[in-house]
Amino acid sequence: MNEYLYPAADMRFVLQHLIGFDRLCRDCGQDAVDQALADEILAQAGRFAQAQLVPLNPLGDQRGCRMGPNGAEPPGGFAQAHGQFVAAGWHALTLALEWGGQGLPRVLGAAVNEIWQSANMAFSLCPLLTEGAMETLVCHGSTALKQRLLPAMAEGRWSGTMNLTEPEAGSDLAAIRTRAEPCADGYRLFGQKIYITWGEHDMTDNIVHLVLARLPDAPPGVKGISMFAVPRYLPDAAGEWCLPNDVRCLSLEHKLGIHASPTCVMSYGEQGGALGYLVGAAHEGLAQMFTMMNSARQAVGLQGVAIAERACQQARAYACARLQGTAADGTRFAIVRYPDVRRMLMQMRASIEAMRALAYRGAADVDNARCLADRGLSQRYHARADLLTPIIKGWCTELAQEVVSQALQIHGGMGYIEETGVAQHLRDARILTIYEGTTGIQGLDLVGRKLLHDRGAALEALLDEIDSLAERLSSDTDLAVQGARLAEAVASARIAQAWLIQQAPVDPAAAGAASVPLLMLLGYLCGGWVMGLAALQARAALALGQGDEAFLHDKCVTARFYSEHLLPRTRAALESVLAGSDSIMAIPEQRL
Secondary structure, three states, X not given: OOOOOOOHHHHHHHHHHHHOHHHHHHHOOOOOOOHHHHHHHHHHHHHHHHHHHOOHHHHHHHHOOXXXXXXXXXXXXXXXXXXXXXXXXXXXXXXXXXXXXXXXXXXXXXXXXXXXXXXOHHHHHHHHHHHHHHHHHHHHOOHHHHHXXXXXXXXXXXXXXXXXXXXXEOOOHHHOOOEEEEEOOEEEEXXXXXXXXXXXXXXXXXXXXXXXXXXXXXXXXXXXXXXXXXXOEEEOOOOOEEEEXXXXXXXXXXXXXXXOXXXXXXXXOOOOOEEEEEOOOOOOHHHHHHHHHHHHHHHHHHHHHXXXXXXXXXXXXXXXXXXXXXXXXXXXXXXXXXXXXXXHHHHHHHHHHHHHHHHHHHHHHHHHHHHOOOHHHHHHHHHHHHHHHHHHHHXXXXXXXXXXXXXXXXXXXXXXXXXXXXXXXHHHHHHHHOOOOOHHHHHHHHHHXXXXXXXXXXXXXXXXXXXXXXXXXXXXXXXXXXXXXXXXXXXXXXXXXXXXXXXXXXXXOHHHHHHHHHHHHHHHHHHHHHHHHHHHHHHHHHHXXXXXXXXXXXXXXXXXXXXXXXOOHHHHHHHHHHOOOHHHHHOOXXXX
16 A cells, blocks of 8 residues: 555645745745645645655665665665656755745745655655755855855755764764864864764765864863764866765664665765865854754654654555444445544544644744744744744654554554555654654753743743633633633643742752653643644634635544543643652662
8 A cells, every 4th residue: 555645635724724824925025925836836746756756665665775886875766766856846945045945935845845754754864954954054154165065955966964973972962073183175074973864875966964073172072063064075176076085884774664765874084084164163063053953853743744644544545445344234344434443543633633733833933033024023933943843853753653553553463564564654753753862852952941941931932822722712612622621731731840940950850850741741732732723713714614614624523632632641741740750760770
């Protein structure tokens, strides 16, 4: 079962009714972009994905990448698909016009990226990382460096990567040992990086690696990290980028999933040093990398939405086709008639719609933060985007694990067999809670950099907004119960926030112990927020006789299901937060 149809109706509903896409485009000075254009772009992306990327997904999973004489080789068909991807203009949708991109809003780019990720997650990682590398160079690179690297990347002839992790330095970037020594042409880099996604391949003419390393005068810890752009090939005397740099892929990781994506062990400087160019100021590499990392974290949260959508479509089709029941008249019926199967399908649907709306909301907040002329309003959107990023990354990817597992459960024993394809989604999805910062790291980022840093000011603003929505829902007879449940969830969040602010100064383990439960609490709360908005908007459209009546009715039912079956999870998360660190830390580590 290799079908995938992009969820056009829900994407359009989120953009039009929850984001206010036309208004966002006007506020950001993009008057030539509107909902009609977005609909057409998404339709074209859906057609491209179905024709080019979907058929390669199971083939890539089965064949994987191999090390050839010239390095890593993606599965057959991937290079051709990438060439068509670039020729169709999909590689630089959100890059600024001045650097050769199309300058479209980030939220529209997110919707398009969801399609690529649903169709073929392994393939989508290459253009995704290139997009992040270009954004980092635009934000931090000198004019000369941007002029040197960005045109070829914007044309799709070159790709990009991010190089953080080392054998002895995983998430602890303070332990990075890769070094950079000044030379006449720039810097020579020496070191090894691991887990480098699409670090070596033959789909583009060159690869620009963004590498974290230390200069000779670097202070210890994270304050001594600098970023360097290290191309796979260097220019010759005629300016042709054809001379091999001292960069080599040593091996490919053998992974649980995303087999078609080469995850590389990269070596720099075996033959005298890999030539690199300093990005921005020295010793500011960590801040620069967070530009790419925060973009990637929202993108990985979106991957959770995408792979959950793909698995849900497959489970729904299977449930409607699988005959396993006999009616009183002797006719057989499909398993979709069973209430428990319907429960799982509804839980998957509600989870995906909430995750999608929240992920698009985060992308739109970044658009507003970057584009609005009102500095105060721009800063508020920036604070909101910062707050939502770890929630989107952590909650969406954790919930995606549950959704994809339910898809396999609906298949029963057939789901455990590789030939049905659903097992691939389960394996591919498992990395999402790990790369670009584990869920634990997202939780620590949330409580440390976002909540305790400003004593919850950004969160308080969000909670006030959700409280206001709960009041609006409560004033509607048909939505009053949903409003009451949402208000209860906001109250749980306020209690958890107050507990954390009070306990963190007196218990060193409090923040770490509560971080993930609090993240999940806020994730389910934010899901209730966007689904409550969806219910209001759907009812308003129904009252006006606008839109697809059946879709809008189903949206209201799905929002109600969310408030009944998923929003109550906030209470359990609160109990976990309030339990504190005592039992977590009580058993000595040697006896665990």
